[in-house]
Amino acid sequence: MPRSPRGAPATTDRSRQSLRRGYVLAVVVLIGSLLMVWLYAREAGERERSARQAEFAAGSSEIAMLLRQRLLHYELALRGGVSLYWSVSRPTERQWRDYVGGLDIERQFRGLLGLGYVPYLRRSDLEALQLAMRDEGKGLFQIRPHGVREIYGPILLLEPQTLANRSALGYDMFSEAARHRAMAAARDTGEIRLSAPVRLIQQGDGDDRGGLLMYAPVYANGIQPGNMLARRTAMSGWVYAPFQTQAFIDSALQPFRAGQFVRITDIGDGAGAGTLVHEDRGFTDATSADLLRHSETFDLYGRRWRIDFQSSPALPETATRGPSGLQATIGAGLIASLLLFAVVLALAHTQSRAERLAEAMSESYRRSEQRFRNAMLYSGSGIALLDRGGRIVEANPALARILGVSPGALPGTPFAAQFVDPGGEDGFADEEGDGTRPVTRQLRRSDGDLRLVQLVHSPVPGDVGSDVAELAQVDDVTDRLRxxxxxxxxxxxxxxxxxxxxxxxxxxxxxxxxxxxxxxxxxxxxxxxxxxxxxxxxxxxxxxxxxxxxxxxxxxxxxxxxxxxxxxxxxxxxRITREPLQHADVDLGRLAADVVAELRQGDPARKVEVAIDPDLHAAGDPALLRNLLQNLLGNAWKFTAGRDDARIDFGRDPGEGDDAPGMAGFFVRDNGAGFDPAYASKLFRPFQRLHGNDEYEGHGIGLATVKRIVERHGGTIRAEGAVGEGATFRFMLPRQEEGANPG
The missing domain is CATH 1.10.287 (Helix Hairpins)
Structure with missing residues (x-):
């Protein structure tokens, strides 16, 4: 073809345009390849982070389960102590020492400082206990802290008898707020309860490690009452276990943790920031994309714990290899000849990583399956997997022992045929409820013996293609029911x-x-x-x-x-004990004012300051309550005769009646002669007087009458005082009914 000199610029332009298009295409290919690599790398990174987060969460959940299992071990030790108190009314120190020694606490229950018993004592019970221990040659049983309280909970037994445990004996745990709440919750619910974080008595002054306590209630006669009021009445004491938080967590988790930091917070009822139970060194609240986090909240023995998990900074470093490979892929994408190689290399690298993750998940599934198999194999309860037709797919050895047959003879047989009453109690569990439905059934063993068993059905998901639809648990309760x-x-x-x-x-x-x-x-x-x-x-x-x-x-x-x-x-x-009570709502303030007016009229020369609180009402017999106030105010009037600044107070006592529903507390206080507290128990006995007739006239019947009136109304009365410092009488009466007009 002839070449025109005029076509040379056009050819050059087309060449340039072609080159330009090649440049543009190269740039487009480069940009497209880099975009594809970047998109793929971001998606792969997100998948990897999600998988690592899921694996981290699964490991964290397993750690939380280990903590709960360790607390379950402590619970079993407590329940063994409760059973000991149920078997004998009051174990001796030797019996308690033998039981605790058999537990091998130092090896089996690391972190547990001991196992103790705390009696539930009223003041009269405490005096009886002190007298009994003194008669046994053990000396005077001292209570710390000192003071007069309605209820005491001193540490009576604590084994093993280390020097620290001996120093805790006699401490009244019921007087301390955190311990009191846990003990009261165990008493009122009849269940084991865990305390908030406390400072253990066994810790020295320089020891700032925290501790926890578990309480198991012990009721009289070994029978748990059905309501809270009856539980308080039948309460005998608590078996309790103190343990150090750091040692407890280290013993439970140290063999299983791999690059994980743990922080445990007691959030109580769920309100507020909560109380720190434990925090590993290195745990931080700082936000970082390289740190994995997971939190779980669950209820433990009346407390709510939140466990926060955080990976160590070294753990996520392996994830940075993804972005480094991506940078290499982007660099390789700049060279067109290495673009496919870099893509294949990235895909191969991602595939290998995905296979490793799949292999890890398969191993986790295999271990989960093995745990389930071991649970069935070594369980003391009979367990059977049933298909949708109610036939046994698989059964454990315990079920074969209960039925008296060999394990190989059970698969394929109808489960309902094992029972004497194969009525409508079998079948699937009620899924609208809690997933289980316990019933008591009667079965016939292969040797003809009839046994009573407790049967629990629960739905279980089977493998794809399998017919497993239900799990049945069988427990032989014949001996227990008898x-x-x-x-x-x-x-x-x-x-x-x-x-x-x-x-x-x-x-x-x-x-x-x-x-x-x-x-x-x-x-x-x-x-x-x-x-x-x-x-x-x-x-x-x-x-x-x-x-x-x-x-x-x-x-x-x-x-x-x-x-x-x-x-x-x-x-x-x-007459007070014979005549029937006339119940009415009584204005005690008005009755007290009438009694004081009569006293002033009978002795006009006396100058006594009398203070009566407003709105004092109670439910009871008006005549008897007037007699009560006449005796108490008359006593105060009589024994303040020797003081120029005589004063009498009558009012409501907010400290009385807290442990007695439906009752209200009152007090009568004077600044008169008072009495020796050592003889307070004689005040309410007939003809028992602490002063002679030459000092103060009287028959010794008034306070005995007061005590009978209060007790007929279902209340109690006690006296406080000191010689020359006056006396205070505190008593309880039924509360006024709401909406009633006082008589």
Whole structure:
């Protein structure tokens, strides 16, 4: 073809355009290849991060399960101690030491400082315990901290008897807020409860490690009542276990953790930031894309824990190899001849990594399957996997032992055919409920023996293509049900005996009251005869008997009059126990004001400051409550006679009635003569007086009458005071009904 000189520029332009298009195409290919590599690298990185996060979460969940299993070991030790207290009413120190020694705490329960017993004591119970221990030659059982409280929970037994554990004996854990809440929760629910983080008594002053305590309630006669009020009444004490948080977590998790930091927070009821239970060194709240995090929250023995997991900085470094490979791929993409090689290399690298992840997941599934197989093989309960037709697909050796057959004879047989009553109790679990449905059934063993078993059905997902649809758990409860039946029969016998003894005691009380009433009436006639003839002898023969004789007659008449007054007081106290209660809503403030007005009218020369709180109401018998206030305020009026700044206070006591629902607390306080606290128990006994007639007149019946009135209303009364510092009487009465008008 001839070449035109004019076509040379056009050819050059086309060449340039072609070159330009080649450049553009090269740039487009480069940009496209880099974009494809970048998109693929980002997606692969996201998948890898998700897989690592899932693997990290699975490992974290397994660690959390290990913690719960370790606490379950502690629970089993506590329940063993409770069983010991159920088997004997009060184990000796030797029995408790042998039980705790058999647990091998140092090797089997690392972190556990010991196992102890805490009795649930009222003040009278504490005095009885102290007297019993003193009689046994153990000396005086001291309570720390000191003070008078309604309920005590001192550490009575704590094994092993290390030096630190001995120093904890006698400490009243019920007086400390965190321990009190856990002990009260265990008492009221009947379940094992865990305390908030506390400082253990065994720790020295320089030891700042935290600790936790587990409490298991122990009830009288080994029977747990059905409601909270009955549980409080039947409460006997607690078996408890103190353990150091750091040692507990290290012993449970150190062999399993791999580059994971743990922080445990006790969030209590879920409100607020919570209390730190444990935090590994290196745990940080700083945000970083290289750190993996996972959190779980679950309830443990009445507490709610949040466990935060964080990977160590060294763990995510392996993930940085993805971005480095991506940079190499992008660099290789700049050279067109190495573009496919770089893509294939990246795909191969990603494929290898995906295979490693798939292999790890397969190994995790295999281990999970092995754990399930071991659980079936070594379980003490009979377990069977059923298909949708109710036939046994697989059964464990425990089920074969319960049925009395060989394990190989069970697969393929109908599960319902093993029971004597194959009615409508078999089948699938109720999925609308909690996934389980326990029932008690009767089965016949291969040897013809009839056994009672507890059967639990629950749905389980089977493998793809398998017919497994349900898991059945069978527990032989024949011996337990027989024992429970014997216990119920024994309880009925005991209740009949108690009812018979109550009737006999009631009849004896009525006879004693009638006897006292009759004797009091019969004594009056001779007393009046003595007083009358003494008076006539003094009037008619005064000159003949002389001054000494008249003095003797005066003493005889005074003694007869005092005896007559004592008989009147006895009759009044007897009427209090005989007459039926008239229930009404009473304005105690108005009654107290009337009583004080009568006292002022009877002794107008006295100047006494009396303070009565407003809105004092209670439910009870108006006449008896007036008698109560007359005695208490009259006592205060009498024993403040020697003070120029005499003061009497009557008001509501917010500290009383907290542990007695439906009751309200009150107090009467004075700044009079007071009394020796060592003789406080004598105040409420008839004719027991702490002052002579030459100091303060009286018969010794008033406070005994007050005690009977309070007890007839279902309340209690106690006295506090010191010599020369006045006295305070605290008592409880039923609360006023809501919306009622006080009488």
């Amino acid at each position: 024992a429970e039946r014997e216990v119920r029969m024994l309880n009925r016998t005991l209740e009949a005996r108690v009812e018979q003894r109550t009737r006999e005691l009631t009849m004896a009380n009525h006879e004693l009251e009638s006897f006292a009433y009759s004797v009091s009436h019969d004594l009056r006639a001779p007393l009046r005869t003595v007083e009358g003839f003494s008076r006539l002898l003094g009037e008619r023969f005064a000159a003949a008997i002389g001054e000494d004789g008249r003095d003797y007659l005066t003493r005889v008449r005074n003694a007869a009059n005092r005896m007559d007054a004592l008989i009147d007081a006895l009759l009044k106290m007897s």
